[in-house]
Amino acid sequence: EDQVTQSPEALRLQEGESSSLNCSYTVSGLRGLSWYRQDPGKGPEFLFTLYSAGEEKEKERLKATLTKKESFLHITAPKPEDSATYLCAVQADFGNEKLTFGTGTRLTIIP
Amino acid sequence: DGGITQSPKYLFRKEGQNVTLSCEQNLNHDAMYWYRQDPGQGLRLIYYSQIVNDFQKGDIAEGYSVSREKKESFPLTVTSAQKNPTAFYLCASRVAGDYYGYTFGSGTRLTVV
Numbered sequence: 001e002d003q004v005t006q007s008p009e010a011l012r013l014q015e016g017e018s019s020s021l022n023c024s025y026t027v028s029g030l031r032g033l034s035w036y037r038q039d040p041g042k043g044p045e046f047l048f049t050l051y052s053a054g055e056e057k058e059k060e061r062l063k064a065t066l067t068k069k070e071s072f073l074h075i076t077a078p079k080p081e082d083s084a085t086y087l088c089a090v091q092a093d094f095g096n097e098k099l100t101f102g103t104g105t106r107l108t109i110i111p
Numbered sequence: 112d113g114g115i116t117q118s119p120k121y122l123f124r125k126e127g128q129n130v131t132l133s134c135e136q137n138l139n140h141d142a143m144y145w146y147r148q149d150p151g152q153g154l155r156l157i158y159y160s161q162i163v164n165d166f167q168k169g170d171i172a173e174g175y176s177v178s179r180e181k182k183e184s185f186p187l188t189v190t191s192a193q194k195n196p197t198a199f200y201l202c203a204s205r206v207a208g209d210y211y212g213y214t215f216g217s218g219t220r221l222t223v224v
Binding site for chain 2: 004044046100102
């Protein structure tokens with residue numbers, strides 16, 4: 001069974017204090033790993049997808065990396081508007097429609 | 112602007128009632144999905160549809176039903192057989208063949224009263 005574990009559950013940072021969120025996964029043949037941002041009471045917003053170990057993708061202050069067992073979402077010099085819950089999701093193999101989501105990391109950036 | 116519209120935003124259901132959640136998209140996406148989100152749990156797949164008039168069960172389909180009569184619409188009915196329906200329901204869509212980059216709606220929060 002595919003599993004996704006995100007840590008920490010919650011993270012509070014001062015504005016400008018860089019840090020990383022972790023997503024570890026167990027899947028039978030990874031098709032890809034995606035990161036989403038979710039604001040309270042809203043649907044998740046797609047950030048990016050990583051397909052193979054060693055791949056990196058960036059979007060503004062966010063940078064995601066992927067290994068064979070985990071992904072990191074690094075946040076550089078965060079601002080209060082980066083506060084949200086960040087979700088990780090994996091898809092196993094071609095032809096499998098199911099995304100398996102982690103429970104998310106709730107990030108709070110303090111001004 | 113293209114997107115997914117879910118309605119209503121808040122819904123209250125009495126015990127024993129069926130309720131239907133609406134999901135409409137104008138993105139011309141082929142595939143549509145329904146997920147349920149509960150506190151402390153990841154999103155869980157209820158049903159999905161890749162083409163009109165066809166849909167498949169996800170991991171937690173019991174107590175739910177769907178239809179896909181039009182490409183743009185994928186309503187979800189929460190039946191009285193669903194024993195714990197209070198949750199945040201999310202509809203999503205994507206282009207066929209693109210397994211990532213789901214577009215989500217803003218969700219419907221269903222509460223049993």
